[in-house]
Amino acid sequence: MKTTIRQIGSHVEETVIIGAWLANKRSSGKIAFLQLRDGTGFIQGVVVKAEIGEEKFQKAKELTQESSLYVTGMVRADDRAPSGYELSVTDFEVIHEAADYPITPKEHGTEFLMDHRxxxxxxxxxxxxxxxxxxxxxxxxxxxxxxxxxxxxxxxxxxxxxxxxxxxxxxxxxxxxxxxxxxxxxxxxxxxxxxxxxxxxxxxxxxxxxxxxxxxxxxxxxxxxxxxxxxxxxxxxxxxxxxxxxxxxxxxxxxxxxxxxxxxxxxxxxxxxxxxxxxxxxxxxxxxxxxxxxxxxxxxxxxxxxxxxxxxxxxxxxxxxxxxxxxxxxxxxxxxxxxxxxxxxxxxxxxxxxxxxxxxxxxxxxxxxxxxxxxxxxxxxxxxxxxxxxxxxxxxxxxxxxxxxxxxxxxxxxxxxxxxxxxxxxxxx
Structure with a gap:
């Protein structure tokens, strides 16, 4: 079922598909955490190597900031998450791989940010x-x-x-x-x-x-x-x-x-x-x-x-x-x-x-x-x-x-x- 992050609370314990961009990511051993955004909100996608396979897991770790993708996963309620939910990723498809996105997670000056408004x-x-x-x-x-x-x-x-x-x-x-x-x-x-x-x-x-x-x-x-x-x-x-x-x-x-x-x-x-x-x-x-x-x-x-x-x-x-x-x-x-x-x-x-x-x-x-x-x-x-x-x-x-x-x-x-x-x-x- 295709949905949005804003509507995801209506699909707890259901498998959904969202179109999203990768805002940020980090990995810890055999788990990768994808910070996803779709314009309606933000959610964390959790990619577990044992569940998604070696090849797909490696691809998740190589995803670049602001690449666009379709993400399939199970919606989980999580009180620790800012939105109250996270996505257990079971699959994803890269739509477009972004390269050298200029606004990185580090600090940038106001003029730089305004030039890239x-x-x-x-x-x-x-x-x-x-x-x-x-x-x-x-x-x-x-x-x-x-x-x-x-x-x-x-x-x-x-x-x-x-x-x-x-x-x-x-x-x-x-x-x-x-x-x-x-x-x-x-x-x-x-x-x-x-x-x-x-x-x-x-x-x-x-x-x-x-x-x-x-x-x-x-x-x-x-x-x-x-x-x-x-x-x-x-x-x-x-x-x-x-x-x-x-x-x-x-x-x-x-x-x-x-x-x-x-x-x-x-x-x-x-x-x-x-x-x-x-x-x-x-x-x-x-x-x-x-x-x-x-x-x-x-x-x-x-x-x-x-x-x-x-x-x-x-x-x-x-x-x-x-x-x-x-x-x-x-x-x-x-x-x-x-x-x-x-x-x-x-x-x-x-x-x-x-x-x-x-x-x-x-x-x-x-x-x-x-x-x-x-x-x-x-x-x-x-x-x-x-x-x-x-x-x-x-x-x-x-x-x-x-x-x-x-x-x-x-x-x-x-x-x-x-x-x-x-x-x-x-x-x-």
Whole structure:
């Protein structure tokens, strides 16, 4: 019976066939141990000379790393094995014999591994991260479908910036200027006016010349927008969503978390509701902690980390100054100098994973913001139309997938959380 390593627990004491690659091997006298992977998981295959014969046993000992083969064997339960099972090999057929595989079991430098990213993905650690990433994506769809959201796909090529910044990748769209999208948010607001609650999941691009462990040039975002919803209601959706994906990973990816040596006790605490601190109070806290920061300045990584260390859950920092936030954020009803927004800061130094706000729903105020930010009313007329024809209170947020994967996985750098990272000086492979 042909099966996969992930499904092998359903075939204990049965003979199965798996297509696999040889990740590693070792031999001890008359026994050879094959570390096998098939893309769904890892398992040890035990080859006993007395059971398989001299010729086949010698061939097993000569197998090279990443050679591909069909392996036949009896599935055995084994509490000592990471997966809980091992395979007693009775036969194998070599499909392709690999030679001089560049990523050996020894230590390699980051640049070398990044140059061989197409092969590095095969390693146990990278496999675990990709499986967790997939589970977060699966749980995302499950959550928003359950909550009555409609999936909408905003364009990647746009004629203007979503946030009025200059960190855009420029291209020509026939005889017009165009840019790679840095956010689908504005289009999602239009979709919310048609479909009530919507979310997008797609690539975004930021031409920021940053080399920090939190930044990628190309990354993926989940961006929900909700009509008839105020800022406080949006915060509740955010904390429920983050709690959902964390608990889903804990439930569905225990082997992967174990392979990454992730402290799951930390993740088990991630349950809504999340604590909240205002920007005002955060500045006061940071000043008491010895940081040189004044009201009106944005927070950097050290500031966010210091604030997050006071909590064992993600923490919302609310009501930032208007002047350091995007043009579309709604002013606080009691204060003109701050807006109805929040950043969600992950624990353990992973920084902001969500940025969100209530959006301006007043046509005249949005026109005023266009002037303040030197935005072309002609280019943004369609966005103004949303306030002109049946405007309603509405809110939304964006979650950065790679930062979230890094946090849940316990991975230090976001470059390991996306299959083929695009970094400041890396476009290969």
């Amino acid at each position: 197409h092969l590095w993905l095969r390693s146990r650690r990278q496999h675990a991260v990709m499986i967790i990433r997939n589970e977060i994506i699966r749980a995302t769809y499950e959550f928003f479908n359950r909550e009555g959201f409609v999936k909408v796909d905003p364009p990647i090529l746009t004629g203007s910036s979503a946030e009025g910044t200059t960190n855009l990748f420029h291209t020509k769209y026939f005889d017009e200027d165009a840019y790679l999208s840095q956010s689908g948010q504005l289009y999602m607001e239009a979709a919310a006016m048609a479909l009530n609650k919507v979310f997008s999941f797609g690539p975004t691009f930021r031409a920021e010349k940053s080399k920090t462990r939190r930044h990628l040039i190309e990354f993926w975002m989940i961006e929900p927008e909700m009509a008839f919803m105020d800022h406080e209601e949006s915060l509740e959706v955010q904390e429920q969503y983050v709690s959902w994906i964390v608990q889903s990973v804990l439930k569905e990816c225990p082997q992967e978390l174990k392979a990454l040596e992730r402290d799951t006790a930390v993740l088990e605490k991630i349950q809504a509701p999340f604590p909240r601190i205002s920007y005002d109070d955060a500045v006061t806290f940071l000043q008491k902690e010895g940081f040189e920061i004044e009201w009106g300045e944005d927070f950097g990584a050290p500031h966010e980390t210091a604030i997050a260390e006071s909590y064992d859950k993600p923490v919302f920092i609310t009501n930032y100054p208007k002047d350091i936030k995007a043009f579309y954020m709604k002013p606080h009803p009691d204060r003109e100098d701050v807006v109805l927004c929040a950043d969600l800061i992950a624990p353990e130094g992973y920084g902001e994973i969500i940025g969100g706000s209530q959006r301006i729903d007043d046509e005249e105020l949005l026109k005023q913001r266009y002037e303040e930010h030197n935005l072309s009313e002609e280019a943004y007329q369609w966005y103004l139309d949303l306030r002109k024809y049946g405007s309603v209170p509405h809110s939304g947020f964006g979650l950065g997938l790679e930062r979230t994967v890094a946090w849940i996985s316990g991975i230090e750098h976001v470059r390991e959380t996306i299959p083929f990272p695009r970094l400041l000086n890396r476009l290969y492979p």
